[in-house]
Amino acid sequence: MINSVSEWQPPEGQPGRGRLIGTERGDVQAILHEDGATRSAIVWVWGIHGGFDGPADSIYRSMSEELKGEIASLRVNYRHPTEFEECVYDTLAGVAYLGSAGYDKLALIGHSLGGAVVISAAPRSPQVKAVVALSSQTLGARDVSDVSPRPLLLVHGANDRNLPVECSQAIYEWAREPKELVIYPGAGHGLRQCKDEVHKLLRGWLTEKLQNDQEEGPDA
Numbered sequence: 001m002i003n004s005v006s007e008w009q010p011p012e013g014q015p016g017r018g019r020l021i022g023t024e025r026g027d028v029q030a031i032l033h034e035d036g037a038t039r040s041a042i043v044w045v046w047g048i049h050g051g052f053d054g055p056a057d058s059i060y061r062s063m064s065e066e067l068k069g070e071i072a073s074l075r076v077n078y079r080h081p082t083e084f085e086e087c088v089y090d091t092l093a094g095v096a097y098l099g100s101a102g103y104d105k106l107a108l109i110g111h112s113l114g115g116a117v118v119i120s121a122a123p124r125s126p127q128v129k130a131v132v133a134l135s136s137q138t139l140g141a142r143d144v145s146d147v148s149p150r151p152l153l154l155v156h157g158a159n160d161r162n163l164p165v166e167c168s169q170a171i172y173e174w175a176r177e178p179k180e181l182v183i184y185p186g187a188g189h190g191l192r193q194c195k196d197e198v199h200k201l202l203r204g205w206l207t208e209k210l211q212n213d214q215e216e217g218p219d220a
Contacts, residue, residue: 002098014052016067016075021026021097026079028034028090030097033064034072040210041072041103043094047112050081055111055134056195061180063202071210074098082138084120087113103162105129105210109202112163112189115154116140116169119171122147130209135189151209155198157187171201180205185190212217 001023008018008029016031031052034041044060046052052075054060064073076094080086095106106129108118115136122128123146125138133141144152150176156168165183172181182201184194191198 001099003092005097007032010052015061016073019074019097021093023089023093025086025089026095029077029081030094031048031064031075032072032076034069035068036070038072040069040105040107041074041098041102042067042107042109042117042206043091043098044073044075045091045094045108045110045114045117047114048081048150049080052077056198059191059195059199059202060109063199067203067206069071071119071206072098072103081113084113084117084133087117088121088124089180091117092124095121095125097125103127106131107206107210111132111135111191113140115135115171119147119152122150129207132205133168133171134198135163135170135191136171137163138170141171144171144175149178152180153201153205154179154181155191155201156181156183156210157185157189157191157194158185159187159193160189166200169184 004022008020010018016033019030021028109132110118111134116131119141122131154168156165187194
């Protein structure tokens with residue numbers, strides 16, 4: 001999948017190191033955050049407009065920097081954010097890059113369109129050990145049962161006017177265990193109203209799932 005990896009200058013104000021992942025379908029822009037010896041990492045992807053920062057007041061950017069000493073992060077920008085399968089391909093390119101860099105215990109996190117993207121991408125790689133879908137759409141997520149036995153966390157705002165909370169409720173019903181659904185009253189699609197709660201939830205959940213998997217070993 002990967003033909004080359006080169007350095008790339010991220011937009012001004014973006015922390016992390018730019019990585020241009022060359023694939024047979026084109027170059028994928030990504031930003032890497034790492035600082036320490038760990039085999040665990042997160043791939044973060046966003047919605048239909050692409051980008052690096054994520055919802056909840058740029059939670060991807062802030063958490064990637066915060067966690068980099070414990071868990072590395074790769075923020076991936078889609079080449080064609082309106083083409084679902086291309087978004088899945090770009091996410092898997094990020095997974096492949098991290099695998100080539102020595103990371104073999106990965107979590108995928110996506111918001112909106114990205115929620116369905118990570119649900120679709122996870123079963124295609126044994127390196128993926130956990131999946132988080134924030135304010136996810138249902139289109140592209142119908143095969144969520146294939147995510148199991150990886151743990152799945154679904155997060156949605158009860159006042160989401162873009163994709164109603166029933167989307168995550170439906171995905172939860174389709175999914176197999178282990179699965180969790182967290183709904184925040186008063187929160188909209190971007191989860192800004194509950195950004196502190198989402199931050200705390202993700203930090204604890206990701207640390208637990210990736211550390212537990214690391215303790216159990218690569219064949220767990």
